[in-house]
Every structure is written in structure tokens, then in C-alpha cells.
Amino acid sequence: xxxxxxxxxxxxxxHAQLCTQSKVWCSCExxxxxxxxxxxxxxxxxxxxxxxxxxxxxxxxxIKAGLALDCKISPExxxxxxxxxxxxxxKGYQITQFYxxxxxxxxxxxxxxxxxxxxxxxxxxxxxxxxxKSIHVQDYSLINLNRAxxxxxxIVSEPDLSSAAEALDYxxxxxxxxxxxxxxxxxxxxxxxxxxxxxxxxxxxQEKMGIRSEVKNLNSFRHVEKAIHYxxxxxxxxxxxxxxxxxxxxxxxxxxxxxxVLRVKSDADDYRYFNEPDLLPVFITEQKINSIRAxxxxxxxxxxxxxxxxxxxxxYAAETLSSQSSLADYFEQTVKMxxxxxxxxxxxxMVELMRLINEYNAQIDSIALRPKHLAxxxxxxxxxKISGTVAKDVLTQMYDTQKxxxxxxTEQNLALETDTDLVDEVAxxxxxxHPEEVEQYRAGxxxxxxFLVGQAMKELKGKADPALISQTLKDKIxx
Amino acid sequence: MKDxxxxxxxxxxKETSPVEVLQDCLKIAEKNKLNSYITVCSDLALxxxxxxxxxxxxxxxxxxxxGIPYSLKDLFVTKGIRTTAxxxxxxxxxxxxxxxxxxxxxxxxxxxxxxxxxxxxGMGSTNENTPYGAILNPLDPNRVAGGSSGGSAxxxxxxxxxxxxxxxxxxxxxxxxxxxxxxxxxxxxxTVTRYGQIxxxxxxxxxxxxGRNCLDLAAVMEVISQADPKDSTQLRKDPLQLxxxxxxxxxxxxxxxxxxSLLEGCDPDVLKELQACLQYLSQNASIELVDxxxxxxxxxxxxxxxxxxxxxxxxxxxxxxxHYGEREKAENLEDIYRLTRGKxxxxxxxxxxxxxxxxxxxxxxxxxxxxxxxxxxxIARDFDLAFEKCDYIFSPVSSTKALELKEKRKxxxxxxxxxxxxxTVPVNLAGLPALSLPIPSKQKLPGGFQLIGSYASDAELLxxxxxxxxxxxxxx
Numbered sequence: 001x002x003x004x005x006x007x008x009x010x011x012x013x014x015h016a017q018l019c020t021q022s023k024v025w026c027s028c029e030x031x032x033x034x035x036x037x038x039x040x041x042x043x044x045x046x047x048x049x050x051x052x053x054x055x056x057x058x059x060x061x062x063i064k065a066g067l068a069l070d071c072k073i074s075p076e077x078x079x080x081x082x083x084x085x086x087x088x089x090x091k092g093y094q095i096t097q098f099y100x101x102x103x104x105x106x107x108x109x110x111x112x113x114x115x116x117x118x119x120x121x122x123x124x125x126x127x128x129x130x131x132x133k134s135i136h137v138q139d140y141s142l143i144n145l146n147r148a149x150x151x152x153x154x155i156v157s158e159p160d161l162s163s164a165a166e167a168l169d170y171x172x173x174x175x176x177x178x179x180x181x182x183x184x185x186x187x188x189x190x191x192x193x194x195x196x197x198x199x200x201x202x203x204x205x206q207e208k209m210g211i212r213s214e215v216k217n218l219n220s221f222r223h224v225e226k227a228i229h230y231x232x233x234x235x236x237x238x239x240x241x242x243x244x245x246x247x248x249x250x251x252x253x254x255x256x257x258x259x260x261v262l263r264v265k266s267d268a269d270d271y272r273y274f275n276e277p278d279l280l281p282v283f284i285t286e287q288k289i290n291s292i293r294a295x296x297x298x299x300x301x302x303x304x305x306x307x308x309x310x311x312x313x314x315x316y317a318a319e320t321l322s323s324q325s326s327l328a329d330y331f332e333q334t335v336k337m338x339x340x341x342x343x344x345x346x347x348x349x350m351v352e353l354m355r356l357i358n359e360y361n362a363q364i365d366s367i368a369l370r371p372k373h374l375a376x377x378x379x380x381x382x383x384x385k386i387s388g389t390v391a392k393d394v395l396t397q398m399y400d401t402q403k404x405x406x407x408x409x410t411e412q413n414l415a416l417e418t419d420t421d422l423v424d425e426v427a428x429x430x431x432x433x434h435p436e437e438v439e440q441y442r443a444g445x446x447x448x449x450x451f452l453v454g455q456a457m458k459e460l461k462g463k464a465d466p467a468l469i470s471q472t473l474k475d476k477i478x479x
Numbered sequence: 480m481k482d483x484x485x486x487x488x489x490x491x492x493k494e495t496s497p498v499e500v501l502q503d504c505l506k507i508a509e510k511n512k513l514n515s516y517i518t519v520c521s522d523l524a525l526x527x528x529x530x531x532x533x534x535x536x537x538x539x540x541x542x543x544x545x546g547i548p549y550s551l552k553d554l555f556v557t558k559g560i561r562t563t564a565x566x567x568x569x570x571x572x573x574x575x576x577x578x579x580x581x582x583x584x585x586x587x588x589x590x591x592x593x594x595x596x597x598x599x600x601g602m603g604s605t606n607e608n609t610p611y612g613a614i615l616n617p618l619d620p621n622r623v624a625g626g627s628s629g630g631s632a633x634x635x636x637x638x639x640x641x642x643x644x645x646x647x648x649x650x651x652x653x654x655x656x657x658x659x660x661x662x663x664x665x666x667x668x669x670t671v672t673r674y675g676q677i678x679x680x681x682x683x684x685x686x687x688x689x690g691r692n693c694l695d696l697a698a699v700m701e702v703i704s705q706a707d708p709k710d711s712t713q714l715r716k717d718p719l720q721l722x723x724x725x726x727x728x729x730x731x732x733x734x735x736x737x738x739x740s741l742l743e744g745c746d747p748d749v750l751k752e753l754q755a756c757l758q759y760l761s762q763n764a765s766i767e768l769v770d771x772x773x774x775x776x777x778x779x780x781x782x783x784x785x786x787x788x789x790x791x792x793x794x795x796x797x798x799x800x801x802h803y804g805e806r807e808k809a810e811n812l813e814d815i816y817r818l819t820r821g822k823x824x825x826x827x828x829x830x831x832x833x834x835x836x837x838x839x840x841x842x843x844x845x846x847x848x849x850x851x852x853x854x855x856x857x858i859a860r861d862f863d864l865a866f867e868k869c870d871y872i873f874s875p876v877s878s879t880k881a882l883e884l885k886e887k888r889k890x891x892x893x894x895x896x897x898x899x900x901x902x903t904v905p906v907n908l909a910g911l912p913a914l915s916l917p918i919p920s921k922q923k924l925p926g927g928f929q930l931i932g933s934y935a936s937d938a939e940l941l942x943x944x945x946x947x948x949x950x951x952x953x954x955x
């Protein structure tokens with residue numbers, strides 16, 4: 001028996017919290033880190049006699065996600081009850097979509113291990129409600145229902161993934177799309193976006209799938225990666241020893257980076273799905289789908305390709321700038337307002353600006369320094385008014401003081417020296433001061449000129465155009 | 480006790496007052512001879528009655544129900560007022576919110592005498608499935624008042640209130656109305672909001688009033704059929720102007736459909752009264768009897784006892800002792816569930832939860848639950864086809880009159896008891912409106928029949944009921 005005889009088969013279920021203002025069945029506000037049980041009413045705490053009323057806003061998000069993943073949107077959908085007991089599920093059932101989900105049969109293109117394009121099929125997207133949270137204290141547990149009834153979509157992939165790297169690329173692309181389209185905030189540490197990984201090993205020469213285990217509630221890409229590695233090895237060890245892989249639901253332990261059994265799946269694991277009689281079926285019109293389609297923003301992959309083509313960016317730069325749609329927008333707006341080449345603008349945005357944003361832990365869309373301000377600075381560089389080195393310093397000051405580039409440059413007298421007399425004078429003085437270097441240059445060691453230019457820049461406090469200095473030095477030495 | 484319309488006229492003419500009427504009601508309710516009440520709200524009711532009286536003095540009554548004493552089946556949620564659902568599990572449950580029916584009635588000025596008993600979570604037809612005790616039939620205290628809205632029927636019949644709100648999932652208002660000689664109305668599914676009505680079987684449950692005549696029911700329906708955004712399964716129609724439409728109604732021609740095979744299963748005394756009633760009605764020029772056939776109704780009980788328990792198995796999952804209600808002390812979570820549900824839910828409730836859980840479980844769901852849903856469609860189609868030939872359907876309410884109390888009658892199996900609902904259950908399965916109307920008689924226990932209308936014909940059905948009521952006055 002050889003490990004190479006087996007392939008890894010992975011399917012992923014992603015739960016993404018939708019960006020609605022209120023919960024899915026009641027008008028309680030979603031999110032926030034308020035006191036426990038402060039965003040709870042009789043509906044989301046399942047008091048006797050209460051009924052759910054669907055938050056219509058949920059559709060727009062779910063349809064958006066469906067369209068962005070090339071799914072077929074169902075013209076008629078309904079809701080079902082998934083029955084199980086758990087203290088953070090006050091109704092004793094979760095309202096979900098089992099029989100007629102909102103979207104089906106989608107695709108997401110990813111890169112496989114050999115960097116080739118691979119299509120992962122999306123089985124379905126369903127609308128459902130989040131549960132509350134159990135807080136386990138030593139010998140008792142507490143329940144917080146603030147999260148109960150938060151709208152979710154669950155995106156179920158077919159078992160088309162075959163490695164941790166593919167799974168990660170799938171998740172990152174999916175995350176990007178859902179955040180881009182504004183479907184979810186996608187903060188993984190807050191549980192906005194979390195996933196369950198189903199994994200099995202299958203003999204390559206057999207049609208029959210292996211028995212799978214499910215690792216639940218992973219909320220970081222790193223955990224997904226570790227869990228897949230751990231599970232692959234665990235499955236392989238069992239197979240190697242001739243043991244049967246039990247069908248289990250497992251939990252990932254963030255301390256040990258391993259998984260442990262939560263429960264063994266069996267016939268008892270029966271959710272007894274049936275149609276939710278408290279909600280009517282919903283019809284989704286072609287018109288509604290079309291209007292949402294028309295509003296769909298450019299998706300990450302399309303944007304990357306376009307940025308490369310339109311601005312000549314490298315793939316790396318295009319991907320970095322497209323990591324947030326607001327970052328790409330910032331870049332494109334800046335390009336429009338400056339004569340500096342787009343590739344250089346790209347570098348300024350993703351290197352210099354991002355450095356400041358990261359340093360201050362800020363967000364690109366909420367900083368005071370807008371594209372027009374950056375463009376003003378970049379235009380000074382393009383017009384040879386200031387040097388690149390000085391510009392970096394000016395950018396930091398602009399960020400800190402909210403003064404304009406012009407103001408800072410003027411106030412601190414940072415403009416490049418255009419006084420050729422002054423440059424001449426400095427050049428002549430340096431030639432006299434460094435006769436050895438001048439001699440070496442004359443003997444053909446042209447690189448020594450750099451040293452002299454550097455000395456001149458120092459004397460001119462960086463305010464001179466290096467090209468001008470270089471030319472002046474050459475002329476003077478040649479005389 | 481006068482009916483609602485008459486009381487309203489007397490209030491207007493100052494012949495009596497809301498406080499005076501209420502005081503008479505409270506005397507009976509507080510004695511609680513028939514065990515109708517679980518909670519009597521004397522102080523609150525008196526306060527409400529005084530306010531109503533002031534409105535009449537000012538000449539500004541809010542509605543026909545202003546100052547009218549009523550009771551609520553304890554399945555209706557009332558903010559701050561104990562609501563038990565007839566279950567030990569909710570022994571001390573004081574809801575944090577107001578149910579919509581209670582709110583609508585309170586807004587209409589009606590005075591709430593109290594919360595009346597019922598079979599636990601509405602599951603039963605004798606009102607004996609409850610730890611709060613059986614409710615006695617006011618016409619014969621050796622007999623049951625019927626269920627599950629037995630408290631509602633008994634309370635109206637004993638004159639402790641003018642009308643009562645029950646709920647009807649499979650006949651729970653029509654049966655006790657029949658047993659107690661009253662008039663009950665089960666509206667079309669979706670006519671009355673279910674928000675604040677503790678769920679038994681969500682696709683069948685419907686709030687349903689019990690009163691003394693059709694005009695009473697019309698006055699109540701005007702108020703409770705208001706649109707409620709909190710129930711998305713409610714039919715949104717313009718508010719019904721029922722009372723005036725009943726009073727102004729001209730006699731119209733009625734084609735009354737009868738499936739003779741349905742009558743055959745009745746006890747001889749019930750059958751005799753039904754036949755006499757039909758005979759009498761057919762002599763009236765406005766009424767034409769039409770033969771119809773409802774072949775799938777015989778499967779009603781089987782279908783009902785799969786669908787209702789299936790929905791109940793989910794609806795009652797919330798009574799786990801975690802968030803509200805009684806909780807048994809235990810060492811771990813599973814024991815909390817096991818002990819709490821084991822000790823605070825009654826035998827019939829547990830039986831139905833298990834039945835429903837089984838009907839939905841994987842491997843059996845197709846055979847049982849899904850099949851039942853298919854047959855439900857066939858039953859609904861039977862009615863649709865019948866209504867192509869007739870305007871309303873005349874049928875028994877039940878094959879027997881009020882049963883004797885458990886300790887007095889011969890033991891009956893669950894199935895025998897379930898058959899009490901044979902004639903009422905199909906109406907819920909099809910979502911139709913139906914009246915339970917008494918047949919005037921000299922017997923201690925009067926006769927009664929069911930008048931079934933097509934879907935959403937509630938207003939017309941009440942008008943027809945009013946018309947038949949007038950015709951039948953001549954029968955006694």
C-alpha cells in the first residue's frame with residue numbers, strides 16, 4: 001500500500017454572515033460587541049407563540065453571492081427546519097434551506113498545485129440563521145443570544161479540492177468575492193466567515209469515495225491549512241494500519257493544531273428536515289435578479305486581469321492592489337489625476353501608502369489622504385519638482401498633518417534646486433575636494449561618479465535633481 | 480348572559496354597564512365550578528371595565544366589543560399574565576411580550592376575565608390531557624366540555640364571559656362548541672394572526688372564537704382578523720365589516736352540499752338530529768340540498784396524526800428548560816433535557832412528539848410524512864370539486880355527543896378518541912373556514928352541525944350561518 005495510490009478529496013462549506021442591519025427573522029440589530037443578550041427579543045429567543053418574518057434584505061445579498069459565483073438563482077425558494085437540540089439554538093431547530101435553496105450549480109476558478117487553472121463546482125448556496133454562543137465556565141455554561149438569528153449564507157462546494165493549497169486558494173478567492181460584493185464583512189476572527197472542511201482519502205484506481213471526516217468551525221486560513229494536513233495524515237495512518245476511518249465530526253484544537261472527535265456520525269444524526277410552515281415560499285423574479293446583476297461590482301479576478309492589461313501592472317501588483325476593491329479604486333483614481341506612469345503610481349499606493357496605513361492600523365477608505373492629495377504629490381515628482389526621497393518624507397507629513405504636498409514643500413523649502421549656478425558651484429567645489437576620485441573617473445571608472453553625486457546631494461540637502469548634478473559633474477570634469 | 484350585540488345595545492342605552500356585567504362574570508369565574516379557568520384576572524378586568532364604562536358615558540365606545548367580558552384559551556400569550564398552554568412546563572411562565580390577538584382585543588375595549596384551561600398545547604378532544612384538571616360540561620357535569628378549547632366553551636356556557644378565544648387545529652373549537660351547545664367558528668387558515676398563539680401544528684393552527692351566535696362571532700372576527708405584520712402566513716385582506724353586513728343581509732339562495740356517507744358513521748341520536756335538521760332546512764325556499772362526494776375524507780385522521788405531530792415535534796423542541804419554563808436539576812445537559820421534558824410534558828404530548836419525530840425521521844419520512852402531505856392535497860381537492868356543485872357543505876361535527884368523564888366512561892383507546900375529530904380535521908387540512916352551529920333541541924345536550932365554506936369565504940360563511948340560525952329558530 002502506497003500513499004501515492006490515494007488522493008485527497010476535500011469539500012468545503014463556508015458560512016458567511018450577511019451585512020444586513022437587522023437579524024433575519026426579527027428587527028434586532030446585528031453585530032456589535034455589546035453586553036451579552038442585549039440584542040435579543042422574544043422572536044430570536046424563541047418564546048412560545050413567536051413567528052419568524054423574513055428580512056427581505058437577505059435576498060439581495062444571497063442573490064448577489066449566487067450571481068458572483070455563477071450560480072443559477074432559483075425562481076421559487078422555501079425554508080426548512082433542521083431539528084436538533086442545543087442550548088444556543090433556542091427554537092430547537094434551525095431555519096435553513098434544505099429542499100429549495102436560493103442558488104445552485106455555480107463555479108469558482110482557482111489555481112491547482114501546478115499553478116494551472118482549476119474549476120471548483122459550487123453545489124448550492126442556502127440562506128440560514130446563525131446560532132447563539134455557549135460560554136463554558138468551569139462547572140456551568142452561559143448562553144449569549146446576541147448572534148442568534150444573524151443571517152448567514154452557507155456555500156457548499158462539491159468535493160473538487162485535492163490539497164490544502166487548493167483549499168486555501170478556494171477560500172481566499174471566495175472570501176475576496178464575498179467581501180468585494182459587500183455580501184459579508186468577512187472578518188474571520190469575528191466569525192463573519194468560517195468554514196467546515198470535509199476530507200477523505202480515495203484510492204486513485206477506484207470510483208468509490210473514502211469515508212470522510214468533517215472538521216467544523218475553522219475561522220482562519222492557517223487553521224484550515226493545519227487541519228487539512230493533520231486530517232490527511234490521520235486518515236492515511238488509519239488506512240495504512242488497515243483500520244476503517246470512522247465517519248466523524250471533529251473540532252480543531254488551536255493549541256495543539258490537531259483535531260479531536262466532537263461526535264460520531266450515525267443514523268442518530270438525523271435532522272428530520274421538513275418545510276418551515278411559518279414562512280411562505282418566496283418567488284424571485286427575473287427582474288429582481290437582473291437588477292442585482294446590473295449592480296454587481298467588478299469581481300477580483302476580472303479586476304486583476306484588467307489592471308494588468310490597462311496599466312501594464314505586474315501580476316503581483318495587480319493582485320495586491322485588487323486585494324480590496326477600495327484599494328484598487330484608490331489606485332485608479334490617483335492614476336487619472338497624475339502624469340506619473342501607472343506602474344510607479346501602483347508602487348506608491350501599495351508600498352508607501354500601505355506602509356502608513358498598516359502602521360496606523362487604518363483603512364484605505366477612511367483615511368483623510370485621498371487620491372487627489374496623493375496625485376498632487378506624485379505630480380511634483382513627475383514634474384521634477386521634488387526628489388523621490390523627499391517625496392516619501394512629504395507623504396508621511398501629509399498623512400500626519402493633513403497638509404497638502406505643495407504646502408509642505410513650500411514651507412520647508414524642499415523643492416529641487418533649479419539654480420544651475422548653485423549646482424555649478426557645488427560641482428566645482430567637489431572636484432577640487434576629491435582629486436583622487438576625479439582622476440579615477442577620468443581613467444574610466446565611471447561608477448565613481450555616483451559617489452560624487454551623492455556628496456553633492458548631501459550638500460544640497462536632497463533638493464537637487466540627481467540627473468542635473470550628474471550632467472554638471474560630467475561636464476566640469478570633462479573640461 | 481346576553482349576546483354581544485344585545486349587551487352593546489344595553490350599554491348604549493345605559494340599561495346595564497360593563498362593570499355590572501363583569502362583576503356577575505367574575506363571581507362565576509372566581510368560583511370556577513367547572514374548572515374553566517387557570518387564571519382569573521379580576522383586578523385587571525375591573526380596571527378595563529371601568530375604562531369601558533367611562534367611554535360609554537362619554538358616548539365614545541371603541542367597538543362592539545367595548546366593555547364585553549371575554550376569556551382567552553391559555554395558549555394565547557398575554558404580556559405579564561401567566562400563560563401555561565395547559566402544560567406543567569409553563570407553570571410559572573409570564574410572557575415578556577404581548578400576543579397579537581390579546582392586543583387586538585384589548586385595543587377593542589373588551590375586558591379580559593381570565594385565561595381558560597385547555598388540553599396541553601391543544602392536544603386532545605376531551606380537555607382531560609392537562610395537569611390543571613378536566614373541564615366539566617356546563618350542561619352535564621358528568622361529561623367533558625370537549626377539547627382542546629374546553630375551558631373556552633365551558634366559560635361561555637357558564638356565563639363567566641360573553642365570548643372566548645379558542646384555537647382550532649383539528650376541531651378544537653368546533654367540538655367543544657358542539658358539546659356545550661354553543662357556536663364556534665374556525666376561520667380560513669391565515670385569517671387571524673398566529674403571533675402570540677402558542678404553536679401546536681403551525682400549518683393547521685388557527686385562532687377561533689366561541690360565542691352564542693353568528694353575530695357574536697362576526698363582532699369578534701371584525702377585531703381579530705386585523706392585518707398583523709408579525710405573521711407572514713396571514714392573508715392580508717381589508718378589515719371585515721361583518722356585523723353590519725350580517726344585520727343587513729337579505730336571505731339568499733343557498734346550495735347546501737351533503738355527503739350522505741359522512742352521516743352514516745354517527746351515533747343514532749346524533750344522526751336523528753342531523754336528519755331532522757336537514758329535513759327542516761330543505762323545506763325552506765332559500766335552501767337546496769345537493770349530493771356531493773368527499774371520498775378522501777376517510778384518510779383525514781391518518782393524515783392529521785402524521786402532519787400535526789410532525790410539526791409539533793419541532794414546535795415543542797423549545798421547551799427544553801434552558802431559556803424559560805420549568806427546569807429539572809441535573810448534572811449535565813442531556814439530563815436537563817431528559818428530566819425536564821420527561822417530567823414537565825404530559826403523556827399525550829410526549830406521545831405526539833414521538834409520533835412526529837418518527838414520521839419525520841430519515842428512512843420513514845417519505846413513507847409517512849411526505850405521503851401524508853400528498854394525501855392532504857387530495858383532501859383539499861375533494862373540497863374544491865364539491866364547491867363546484869354547492870356553496871357550503873353540511874356535515875356532522877362529531878359522531879357522538881359529549882363523552883362522559885374519563886373515570887365514568889368505558890376505557891377508550893387513543894385511536895377511538897382521535898376519531899372524535901373525523902369530521903373536523905379535514906377542514907384544517909384544507910385550510911377552510913367552518914362553523915359549528917347548534918341544532919335547537921329539548922334534550923339536555925343539544926345537537927349540532929358543521930357548515931363548511933370554501934377557502935377565504937369567511938364573511939359569506941358567517942352570513943350564511945346567521946341565515947340558517949334564523950331559519951332553525953323555528954325548529955324547536
